[in-house]
Amino acid sequence: MKRLSKFVLGAILPMAALIGGQVSAKDYADMDFSGITVTVLSRPGPVISGAVDARGKQFKELTGLNVVVEELPYSELFNKILTDWSQGTNSIDAAVTSSAWVPELVDMGLVANLEEFVQADTNLKPEDITDYFREFNQKVNGDTYTLTLDGDFHMFYYRTDVLNRFSQEPPRSWDEWFAVAEAINGKDMNGDGEPDYASCQFKKRSAQNYFVIMSVAAPYLQTMGTSQGLWLDTETGNPGINNPGMAEALRVYKKMGDYGPPDELNMDIADIRSMYLAGRCGMLIEWGDTSPLALESDVVRNLWGASQMPGSTKVWNRDTNTLDDCNPTLCPHAEDGINHSPFGAFGGWSAYINKNADPKVLEAAYQFFSYMNAPEQSNYDVTQGWTGFNPYRTSQFENLDNWLDAGFTRASAAAYLNGLKESLNNPNFSSDLKIPGAAQYTSVILDRELARYLAGEISADQMMSNVEEGWNEVTDDFGRDRQIKLYRGMLGLSAAMN
Amino acid sequence: MNTSEIAPNKDRPGPVAPAGSLFSASKRDSAWSEWVDRQSRTLFISPAVFLILVFSIFPLVASLLISFTRIRPRVGGYQIRWVGLKNFKKLFTGSEQSHLLGTMEGGISLLGWTAIIVVAALLLWWLYRYVRQEFKVVGFIGRIVTTAAALAFTILFATTLLSGRQFGTMPMTLVYVLFGCSLQFLIGLGLAYVCTQPIRGRAFFSTLFFIPITITPVGIAYQWRMLADMNKGPVAPLWEWMGLGEFAWGSLAWPARSMVMISDAWMWIPFIFVVMLAALETVSRDLTEAAEVDGAGKWLIFRDITLPQIAPVAGTILLIRWIEGFKLVDIPNILTNGGPGIATETLTMHSWTQWRTLDFAGSSAVAYTLLFVSVVICVSFFNLVIRRYSRRQ
Numbered sequence: 001m002k003r004l005s006k007f008v009l010g011a012i013l014p015m016a017a018l019i020g021g022q023v024s025a026k027d028y029a030d031m032d033f034s035g036i037t038v039t040v041l042s043r044p045g046p047v048i049s050g051a052v053d054a055r056g057k058q059f060k061e062l063t064g065l066n067v068v069v070e071e072l073p074y075s076e077l078f079n080k081i082l083t084d085w086s087q088g089t090n091s092i093d094a095a096v097t098s099s100a101w102v103p104e105l106v107d108m109g110l111v112a113n114l115e116e117f118v119q120a121d122t123n124l125k126p127e128d129i130t131d132y133f134r135e136f137n138q139k140v141n142g143d144t145y146t147l148t149l150d151g152d153f154h155m156f157y158y159r160t161d162v163l164n165r166f167s168q169e170p171p172r173s174w175d176e177w178f179a180v181a182e183a184i185n186g187k188d189m190n191g192d193g194e195p196d197y198a199s200c201q202f203k204k205r206s207a208q209n210y211f212v213i214m215s216v217a218a219p220y221l222q223t224m225g226t227s228q229g230l231w232l233d234t235e236t237g238n239p240g241i242n243n244p245g246m247a248e249a250l251r252v253y254k255k256m257g258d259y260g261p262p263d264e265l266n267m268d269i270a271d272i273r274s275m276y277l278a279g280r281c282g283m284l285i286e287w288g289d290t291s292p293l294a295l296e297s298d299v300v301r302n303l304w305g306a307s308q309m310p311g312s313t314k315v316w317n318r319d320t321n322t323l324d325d326c327n328p329t330l331c332p333h334a335e336d337g338i339n340h341s342p343f344g345a346f347g348g349w350s351a352y353i354n355k356n357a358d359p360k361v362l363e364a365a366y367q368f369f370s371y372m373n374a375p376e377q378s379n380y381d382v383t384q385g386w387t388g389f390n391p392y393r394t395s396q397f398e399n400l401d402n403w404l405d406a407g408f409t410r411a412s413a414a415a416y417l418n419g420l421k422e423s424l425n426n427p428n429f430s431s432d433l434k435i436p437g438a439a440q441y442t443s444v445i446l447d448r449e450l451a452r453y454l455a456g457e458i459s460a461d462q463m464m465s466n467v468e469e470g471w472n473e474v475t476d477d478f479g480r481d482r483q484i485k486l487y488r489g490m491l492g493l494s495a496a497m498n
Numbered sequence: 499m500n501t502s503e504i505a506p507n508k509d510r511p512g513p514v515a516p517a518g519s520l521f522s523a524s525k526r527d528s529a530w531s532e533w534v535d536r537q538s539r540t541l542f543i544s545p546a547v548f549l550i551l552v553f554s555i556f557p558l559v560a561s562l563l564i565s566f567t568r569i570r571p572r573v574g575g576y577q578i579r580w581v582g583l584k585n586f587k588k589l590f591t592g593s594e595q596s597h598l599l600g601t602m603e604g605g606i607s608l609l610g611w612t613a614i615i616v617v618a619a620l621l622l623w624w625l626y627r628y629v630r631q632e633f634k635v636v637g638f639i640g641r642i643v644t645t646a647a648a649l650a651f652t653i654l655f656a657t658t659l660l661s662g663r664q665f666g667t668m669p670m671t672l673v674y675v676l677f678g679c680s681l682q683f684l685i686g687l688g689l690a691y692v693c694t695q696p697i698r699g700r701a702f703f704s705t706l707f708f709i710p711i712t713i714t715p716v717g718i719a720y721q722w723r724m725l726a727d728m729n730k731g732p733v734a735p736l737w738e739w740m741g742l743g744e745f746a747w748g749s750l751a752w753p754a755r756s757m758v759m760i761s762d763a764w765m766w767i768p769f770i771f772v773v774m775l776a777a778l779e780t781v782s783r784d785l786t787e788a789a790e791v792d793g794a795g796k797w798l799i800f801r802d803i804t805l806p807q808i809a810p811v812a813g814t815i816l817l818i819r820w821i822e823g824f825k826l827v828d829i830p831n832i833l834t835n836g837g838p839g840i841a842t843e844t845l846t847m848h849s850w851t852q853w854r855t856l857d858f859a860g861s862s863a864v865a866y867t868l869l870f871v872s873v874v875i876c877v878s879f880f881n882l883v884i885r886r887y888s889r890r891q
Contacts, residue, residue, distance in 0.1 A: 205837035266748025455839030
């Protein structure tokens, strides 16, 4: 009997660990999707697509739906979806990709409207999804087109042990950041006797560098809430990039490099992650993966604290085009005179469905993604670093239990979740660019000119001027009026312009 | 047997159709079969020609047309808008100028002007010599094109590199091809020459030098990325011991370019080595031995006997290497993503980056710019060096 109990436990526990969470089996018992296959396209695993595949197997046991995950390199995902759906090939039924791509696909009439499904869905609990992800990430023009699986935005992380050792408080502004950096740079942070770095940041060209500059720039550029926007003028469509606020952000971003590894300009996110997991970094800007990933490190497990991104005491005054001190009129959402604007970098991996998929496939795909999005499943998935999913539901950062089960200590879980809450509850949360040609605006023009500026090839003024010129060309190429309309829709504004 | 020698006889079968003919012989059938025989070569190569037309020429023409448009996928097809030379204007004089050519504001330095004047003078003298000695209209037009291109590239380098400013993807590609590939050729030739000498381990080194070319370019790029990692790569302790542990080659323009050229050289030198080894081994030993007996030194023997005999092969292999060099994309993409800034970005990378974001027209414009540059350089080299030398032989 003892041997049998041991066997049963030995067999069941790993399976429980694999599937995780508490399954609401009764809700899905009535669904029969036997004989139906949903082909889902996503990036190479195990991150993201591995999690989709694992949940797909589980959903198959419940409903009979066959979920087939196809993987493509990240840089080819959007091309594949756009050409597959627009040219009528329709070999892909659904996709889990950046939500920033969805508005363009919606505008072309390629994405299924999920609003009716969501209204009738009793498992989804949309009120539990934070305002930003529910209203700005999942909806286009007021209707739901995607289901969030991953809440991507940038947070600021700091080594709690290092800051304590040198009597430093987590910086709330960029001025404070430099003071902390000065105090901890060059100190040994992992006990190997070698000097380490106050800051580690991925700055390699074509490796997501452009997300970080916007995270740094957001508090200088946006003060009036999410609907003000960072990127373009909501009336004229002109770029909001060539101004004193951006100039100051560029100065700060470049100076951060003085406290980082000498080869930072050639380091991508994988290089930086291996550095901070080896304990060589004091502070960094990253997505929500840092603390869960740190659980896998013997050196920095439970040593990373998190907060919303540092803000600024000076902001861009759009009326006078000057850099002014924060005041209640200019910065109504400032905290202690500091304007924060956590940046929804990348938007997050979200699920959406081909409008021209077979109706049965469409329904089955929706139910599968609803299952993944539901708290019973997603609240577990976001605690596992390997899934690549980060929190986006209020219950995910108010309930410590799943985090403690994942290996967090109470203190580190509280610090991490506090950073999430601070960020997601900030009414001045800034949105990533989600209009047609977003990749050209950001990963081509902004990324390239930023790389040139950091490498010293061009000045900040030249950088901003080049970006402004390039962005205006893209806007005119796609049609200025159309871009303005879609940009306003992205920010939750009406289409009418003053 | 010639069918005309057979006398017609009712008891004898008629003239036998010649071997290879498809039809039996009658007067009309004979004319038809002769026509078919004459066309048989065309018929047999037509499928291959058709495939080449469909998969090479048609895309070439289509992409040229695309470069004069703005094209975007839409439901059920593509939205195409004719814009003429707008994409090219954007590249050469518009927002992409500094990306393609480099930073050009600020005038030309004294060194730059010196280079322009010297090169212009040399080119004019060369044209003058041609006109005086062997003028032909077609040759003169070709030389005018070559002169214009050489002068344009000189002005480009004078305005950017020689004036202390960053240069863009076009001059960067020219550096990789003209300098990098030529250096690869010299090293490959040198190694091949050493392996023709009676030294110990010759066979072993010949095999060893050949191995890198069997590895894919992506594999080589990742391999060098690991080897060049000063912090955590497999050779990091060696770099630390040499004092290079903090050397940020990826953050500095010329070290990053050098690393790309080293990786590319490591892959392609074996190719040059193999071909030049075969060429060197065909050089007549009688001539070299006779020269040695006459007291000629090794350098004199190489210059006056060996080099002229291997020159056609050497010129051809250098041309092939240049053509391949223009397509360089995998190594800089993996090592540096074209950075720092745009320091290691090639024209092919430039085109690919545009294509990746569905800017097909912009991508085609860059690709055709690359095609024009590579054709001018390679055809000039072929006509002025290879063909000229072959005629002398």
